Amino acid sequence: MFLIDTLSLELREFSGRDLPKYAILSHRWGEEEPNHKNFRKKRQTHLAGYQKIVDCCDFVRARGHAWLWVDTVCIDKKSSAELSEAINSMYQWYQNASECYAYLEDLAPEHCYGSAEEALQRSAWFTRGWTLQEMLAPMRLSIVNRAWIICGRTYPDEDGLPRVPANERPIWHYDEMLHALSALTSVPVRILNHQRSVYTESVATRMSWMGQRCTTRVEDQAYCMLGLFRINMPLLYGEGNNAFRRLQKEIVQDSSDETIFMAHSSRFINGGILNTKPSAYEHGSCVRRAHLFDRPPYTFTNRGLRLEFLPGSMVFAEPGSTKKLLIALNCRVDSPAAPSLAFLYLTQMSCGHYAREVVKMHQIEQMLGEAQIMRWKQTADAQWSPRSGTLQKRSQHSVDMKEIVTPVTVYVHWRADDMMLCRNPIAVYTKPGSW
Numbered sequence: 350m351f352l353i354d355t356l357s358l359e360l361r362e363f364s365g366r367d368l369p370k371y372a373i374l375s376h377r378w379g380e381e382e383p384n385h386k387n388f389r390k391k392r393q394t395h396l397a398g399y400q401k402i403v404d405c406c407d408f409v410r411a412r413g414h415a416w417l418w419v420d421t422v423c424i425d426k427k428s429s430a431e432l433s434e435a436i437n438s439m440y441q442w443y444q445n446a447s448e449c450y451a452y453l454e455d456l457a458p459e460h461c462y463g464s465a466e467e468a469l470q471r472s473a474w475f476t477r478g479w480t481l482q483e484m485l486a487p488m489r490l491s492i493v494n495r496a497w498i499i500c501g502r503t504y505p506d507e508d509g510l511p512r513v514p515a516n517e518r519p520i521w522h523y524d525e526m527l528h529a530l531s532a533l534t535s536v537p538v539r540i541l542n543h544q545r546s547v548y549t550e551s552v553a554t555r556m557s558w559m560g561q562r563c564t565t566r567v568e569d570q571a572y573c574m575l576g577l578f579r580i581n582m583p584l585l586y587g588e589g590n591n592a593f594r595r596l597q598k599e600i601v602q603d604s605s606d607e608t609i610f611m612a613h614s615s616r617f618i619n620g621g622i623l624n625t626k627p628s629a630y631e632h633g634s635c636v637r638r639a640h641l642f643d644r645p646p647y648t649f650t651n652r653g654l655r656l657e658f659l660p661g662s663m664v665f666a667e668p669g670s671t672k673k674l675l676i677a678l679n680c681r682v683d684s685p686a687a688p689s690l691a692f693l694y695l696t697q698m699s700c701g702h703y704a705r706e707v708v709k710m711h712q713i714e715q716m717l718g719e720a721q722i723m724r725w726k727q728t729a730d731a732q733w734s735p736r737s738g739t740l741q742k743r744s745q746h747s748v749d750m751k752e753i754v755t756p757v758t759v760y761v762h763w764r765a766d767d768m769m770l771c772r773n774p775i776a777v778y779t780k781p782g783s784w
Contacts, residue, residue, distance in 0.1 A: 350442065351385070351423040355406040360389050360422070371416035373446035375402070375490075377454065378421065387423035400414035401416040408497045409450065409481055416553040418442065423704065440486050440576020449487035451480070456494040465501060465529035466523040475533050478564035478573040484530070484575060485540065491519070493527065496497055500531030503541055533632050534558060547577060549664065552600060553608035553633030554581045560631035568592040568605055568626055579603075585641070592627045594763070597623045597647055605644065607678040608636045612694055621656050622705055622761040636691065639681045652762040653702050663690075664757050665750035674759065675750055695761060704759045708756040716750045 350372050351360050363369065382398035393399055409417050416506055424435045424521055435442075443449055453472045460468045469492070474480050490503045501521035519526070527538045539545045547555065555577050564570050571592040572584060580599045585592065600609055610622060611633060631749070641666045642662035648655050656676075663677035676693040692713055695703040723752060 350418070352418055352424075352437075353402070353423065353539075355410040355415055355417050358403065358406060359384075369416050370447045370734075371418055372412075372414040373418045373443055373449045373487070374402075374405050374420075375443075375449055375451040375474075375480055376419075377477055377480070379454070380387055380423045383420050384773040386427070401454075401607045404497060405450070405452065408493070410677045411742060412448070412558045414447065418446070418687075429584075434571050436584060437575060437581045440482050441482055443486035444488065445577075446487055446489075448491060450491050451483065452493050452497075454495055456492075456500070458494050458496045458498060461494055461498070461500045461520050465525045466532050468500070469529055470533055476562055478559060478562045478569055479560060481558055482576050484534070485536065488543060501529075503527055503530070540640040547580065551608040551612045551636055551638045551678070552578070552604065553630050553636040554610075555625050556630035557633035560633075563628075571596040574627075580668060589684070593626060594621075594623045598763070601647065601649070601654070601679065605679075606632065606638055607644075608638060608680045608691075609631050610658045610678060611636055611680065621763050623763050637683055641677070641678055641679050641690075644679065649763060650760070653762045656759050658659065658753075658757045658759075660754050661732060664753045666753055668751055671753075671757075671780070674703070674749075674757070695759065697764075701760075703759050705761065725731060 350364065350368060351362050352369070353360055360671075379398055379401075381396040381404070385391045385634060387393045388402070390398070391500050392645065402417075402422065405419065406417055420435075420439075425431045431480060451474060453469075455474075456472050460471060468474065488504075492500045492502070494500050499519050501519045502523050503526060505523055514609070521529070527541050528541055530536065530541055531538045537545075537550075540547055540550065555574075558577075559570070559574055564573060567589050568586050574596065575581065578600050580603065582595060582599055585595075588595075597606070611630070625667050639682065643659055645657040645659070658676060665675040667673060670675060674695045676695065678693055679692045680691045682689050682691050696706050698704050732752070781783065
């Protein structure tokens with residue numbers, strides 16, 4: 350790990366126990382940023398990005414920091430091995446920093462003397478993918494405006510740093526700061542102030558925080574979230590959306606959190622069990638984990654994702670057929686109307702595998718019927734209220750789905766590309782049930 354000496358501007362490499370205390374900078378990259386090699390050789394000193402680092406060194410040195418980490422120059426991006434190590438370690442590096450300073454270059458000083466939320470919503474810092482982990486990981490985060498004035502912190506003033514200037518106070522109280530960040534990012538205050546770990550939130554909720562953010566490279570939509578899920582995986586720039594699928598596969602293999610199978614935006618459903626973009630979880634903040642049914646381990650195979658369901662785990666199908674399955678997931682949706690269960694709707698393809706389809710709440714009501722709805726209500730431990738009117742207003746073509754009372758095993762395509770390979774029908778990978 351390379352660090353900048355804030356006095357001499359020299360880069361020095363540290364490892365293991367030799368690592369000193371350091372400050373860390375969070376910022377948006379501009380068009381004139383120096384790289385590792387040129388910074389070491391004191392080239393391109395005329396660039397705006399170089400002056401930003403110089404100003405930051407002066408700023409943090411005045412607050413007692415002898416060392417500083419900045420992503421533009423402390424990572425040698427010409428080395429693929431070093432880049433991979435840095436991206437896989439970055440969440441931990443931000444977490445271990447004595448203080449993180451988020452430099453909002455587009456936040457003018459005159460905008461900082463009103464409401465924190467109104468001032469911060471002007472900044473593009475909240476729209477970038479990489480800045481999400483840079484906001485969540487540090488134990489101490491300070492927001493700094495264009496003039497290098499601290500506007501607010503995510504911790505109380507008395508929980509201070511070494512040699513903070515006595516006449517310097519953040520413009521916003523830390524409570525106002527936390528609530529402004531929460532309003533702009535949908536991240537709960539309890540996560541921002543580290544009263545609860547980010548890992549206590551469901552996978553769908555953590556994905557939803559990334560939903561409205563963007564990255565320059567498509568692959569970085571996945572790579573910038575590795576630390577949020579404690580995942581390490583190799584970087585393959587050029588793989589496009591497959592990077593996000595690989596991230597989901599790693600999460601599935603490491604976690605039993607079934608909220609990952611939720612998709613909250615039909616615009617991004619492609620038939621595969623895995624989503625193609627974080628935007629598919631844009632409403633995932635209301636999805637919670639719940640242990641309602643026992644599940645055997647699920648695994649990825651060359652036939653797709655293998656899912657097994659035990660009797661009593663609320664798997665429904667039309668009588669005498671397994672072409673369409675409605676499967677209750679181990680999660681709850683805390684909607685404003687009433688908490689409810691979440692379902693996975695699968696349709697059998699010509700090759701015998703299954704693909705995911707979009708299913709809306711009123712369609713589930715029609716499929717299950719009143720008797721099953723009552724059991725759903727008891728299982729979810731919540732008040733259920735129909736969202737499509739009364740149960741009597743059902744389509745004349747709808748067929749009640751009945752619960753399968755024997756074990757069921759299905760293979761589900763994990764990406765849409767696989768479905769294009771299904772030309773000839775093969776055996777159906779299900780155990781026929783009885784109703």
